[in-house]
Structures are given as structure tokens and as C-alpha cells.
Amino acid sequence: MALAGTFGQRVKRQLSLADAPPSLIARSRRGVDVAVTETLNSEPVEGLSGSLADDAYLVSLKLQDYPDCELWEHGKCFTKTDVRAGTTYLYDLRHDPRFVIDKPFHSVHFYLPRLTLDGIAREARTPPIGDLACRYGFGHDDEIMRHVGALMLEGLRRPAEANQLFIDHMMLAFTAHIAQTYGGWQRVADAARGGLSPWQVRRACERLDSDLGGTLSLQQIAAEFDLSVSHFSRAFRISTGLPPHQWLLRQRVKAAKQLMTLRDLPLSEIAISVGFANQSHLTKVFSAQVGVSPAAWRREALGIRDSET
Template sequence: MTQTGAFGQRLGQVLHLKDAPPSLITRSLRSVELVVTETRDDNPVPGLSGSFSAEDAFLVSLKLRDFPECELWENGKCLMKRDVPAGATYLYDLKRDPRYVIDKPFHSLFFYLPRSALDGLTEQSRTPRVGEIACELGVGHDDTVIRHIGASLQQGLRRPDETNQLFIDHMMLALTAHVAQAYGGLRPGTELARGGLAPWQMKRACERLESDLGGTLSLQQVAAELDLSVSYFSRAFRVSTGLPPHQWLLRQRVKAAKQLMAVRDLPLSEIAMSAGFANQSHFTRVFSFAVGVSPGTWRREKHSGR
């Protein structure tokens, strides 16, 4: 499910990469693209990075490799040199033309966050619009939330066929809310889904999700059918089920696979595809984690009567 997308192509050009880097994309806030992209070059051609076109958007970058004595530029001027440690998070305002001298190997995750997505978040949660995002050149943040989100999405970038859209939507929505609160001063709204979904909403949402075990549906599509915002639906669904939609869907896949293994002598590879998994390896990994034994072991024990 990785996509190149316009942002991935632009970022590849800015960093002088030979190929456009892999990206995961969601459009759950105002239908604008939120993107995460992994960039890496172990043998870069030295030179100043390119420029993005100025726009009202931000980059959030999680550094995955040390980059000592990084020469940082803004608005066409070299302003400072800073050591950039692995594990740190940096924020950049694309209106200021952030650039740096590429003269060492680099490895980073970049999250593309347009202002319109932040506005969509505050509209949905009925909170005041986010003002300035704290983008201080050369200032890194020890942000455990972004490290966690980054590690989760990095797995998705490496196994794109196994990554469902609900998971991408959920993680990018969480990232947007975290950036707005931690760096934009947003306070959580009072519009909380304390009671969860109504029974008819729950029934329809579950039927819709179960109709697409492969996970190509987006949160926006499901929420729109219930006439709810994405953020409200995500919270209410979790209140009702105890799980976010993407994890609930994984459980339904496991349940479907158990039903197929219990009544039909099908090859595990066919069961994997029928239950919405990308392949047999994906099926085995998810099933073993959820159930505690491999699919083959579970089926043998089931048919032996234990």
C-alpha cells in the first residue's frame, strides 16, 4: 500500500535521491494528503538540499541516524551548524524554505502536515484553530510519542502489502493531534465520545468493516456513512469496542480464519487470502500473536478434539 505521491516525489528531488522514497498517505482530514515518507542515502552526493515551494505546511522529521555538524539554512541563508542526533524530532515551517547541506549519510522519517489538515482537526473536535507551530531551527525534541508512531509506520513502509488503510489513517490522525497539542498549544476539546456509538451505528460500522477484511476502506469512508467526523468516529468506536478500528479488523480476520480452518480443509495460503491477509506469512504472524499458537498448530488441535 506504499505510494509515491506528489510529496514523496518532491521530497526525493529536494534530497537528491535517485528514486522517489516510499510513502504512506491518508486523506482523513478535509480530504487533504497527510504523508509519511522514509528517506535514506548511505552515499549522498555532497551539496545543498533543494527547496520546497513555499506553502502553509509543516514537516515533522524523526531522525533515524546521527548527522553531526549539520549546516542549516532558512530563507536562503546559512544560520547555524548543529549536531543532529538519532531519535530526535525536528519541526520545519515550509514557508521559511528550510534547507541543509547534505554531506554525510542520512536516514529520516518525514511527516508532511498541511495547515489545512490542522484546521480540519480543530473543526472536527470543535476546538479553537491552532496558531503557530513551534518550528525553531536547530532545536530537536525528545518526543516519545513521535518515536512510537514513527516506529509503527516504519513497519508499514517496509511491509506495505500488509498495512491496511485504517491503520495508516489512525496513526496519522494521532500524529496530527499530538503535534497540534504538543507544539501548537491545542487543548483537547470537550466533544468526547463518552457513550460510544449508538447500537445502529455500531452495527453498520461493523458490517461495513467486515465487508472489506482486506482493509482498503478508509476511516473517512466509514465515518461518512454514519454522518460523523473521523476523529469522533475513531474515539466512539474505541469506547464501544475497546479497540481502534484497525485492531478490531485484525481480530475479525483472525475470527474468519478460525471459521475457515474449522469447517474446511483448505490450504493455509488460501485461508490467508480469504480472511483478508496479504499472504501466508502475514497470516501466521498476526494469528500467532493474537492466539498464542500458529495457524497450523491451532487447526491440528481443533480437529484432534483438544
């Protein structure tokens, strides 16, 4: 099975793209990757798409209509269908699905290995997940996938603002949704597990607080407690009231407030020093959490009148 780290290169070859599309990747404790990438071409090279054959699934959220799409499977023409924007398609890559490229296309592709599905069932102590319900040529009206796709698309286009904790959190939610909706997976109730112990909460928060830039992955932190990513993420939320990536954003805003009491320190420098990509990123997150912009909060905190600014 190919690693998702090379997924962008494989998609480039499959669709005859000029460059490999950027990807966001989450890795499990066992080193299995889940990836997402955006595929877009307004002037494609016409012909039959290349192979992505693998022991994995491709979950594709379509962002553009693709009428009269000719689909191939196992090297033969299978059917023709009208692909509609906003629908989600599941492809079993073991069947070597392909399509005839003869018009512009735009999609968000999620790469989901079988080993990832096996892993979440094993970690949850549930029966193995069977084959996903891949109805080749059939699009699903999946509101959750539209939401996940929109968030990941924003991350793909603004990678500096998408810290690894956020990517891991979204990929975990994506995998669980696909397993439950299309694989019949039923997760055991989480309530019995409870949250983290006090020392685990303290240690996890210390680790997150020491890395405001968000370079640590959920897998790295969970491994310190010998927990799966899904177990750690749920337990952390039970204990703190927030998932790890949102807790980190709250700490960034808290650190920014402390620095903003220094009158002569520019907001652009504060943003970078507390882990935001830039001042615009700080403003967006700060305003959402606090209700006012950083500049307005600073004026109030320092007692600065508008006439002085």
C-alpha cells in the first residue's frame, strides 16, 4: 500500500496535472496515513485517467458538475452518469476505478486506507468494519462531508493556518463518519471511559502549551499516555470541555492578550510569537473567541482613546 505522503504525486499522474496538488496528512499511531487533496483543472488533458489501484478507498466530494461521466472499473467501461456538485462518491481502489477526462473538473479527494478502518475498530474493541457501501456511479447527498470538505479545503488553501492538531481532529471525524455511515460501524458509548486522570490532563496541557505553533500531532501526544488518538481526543474533551486544537487556540489568544498589554509591540509580531500564521489569522480567531478585534481589545485594555490611535 502506498503512503499518503505520496498521494499528491499519484493524483498528479492519475489526472495528468502539471503539478502535484498540495495534501494535508494525518498519521495514526501505527503509521497509517489518511490524506486529503484538492483536484482542479479547467483545461485538462483529455483521455482515460490513470490508475490509483490500492488497498484503500477514495472519498470524493464533487465541487463542480461533470455531466455524462464515463466510468471504468477493472479496465472496462462500467457506466455513464451525471456527476453533480455537492455530492459525495465512494470508490474502492481495489477495483481500479477510472473515468474519461473530457471536461473541466474540481473535487476534494480523501484517501482512506483499509488499515485505518481496521485500526479504529480494533482500538474501539468493536467488530471489524466490512467493505464500505461503494455504489460505483452513485452520488450521496452527505451534508457532513460537505462541511468537512469545506473546512479541509480552507486548510489546503491556507496551510499556515491549519495546525496539525486541527488536521488530525478533522481526519478523525471524517474517518469515523465514513465508517459509521457507509461501513455500518457502531462505536461503543464513550461515557464509560470518562476523561483523563488529573496528571494526564496536566501533562497534556503542558505539552500543548509548550508548542503554541501546533506542530505536535495528536498521535505524538496520545502516544505519551499509550492511548489511541480517538481515545485521547475524546478523553481530553471530557476533561477540559474542548478538543485539543480548540484548547490550543484558546491558549494562543490568552498569550496574545498578555503581550498586547505591551503598548509598543506590533500586532503582527504578537501574532507570529504566539503561533498564528499572521496578523489576519490572529484577528480572525481572536474576534471569534473574544467578540472584538485585537486592536479594539488592546485599546480598551490600555485605556487608549480613539483620538490617540
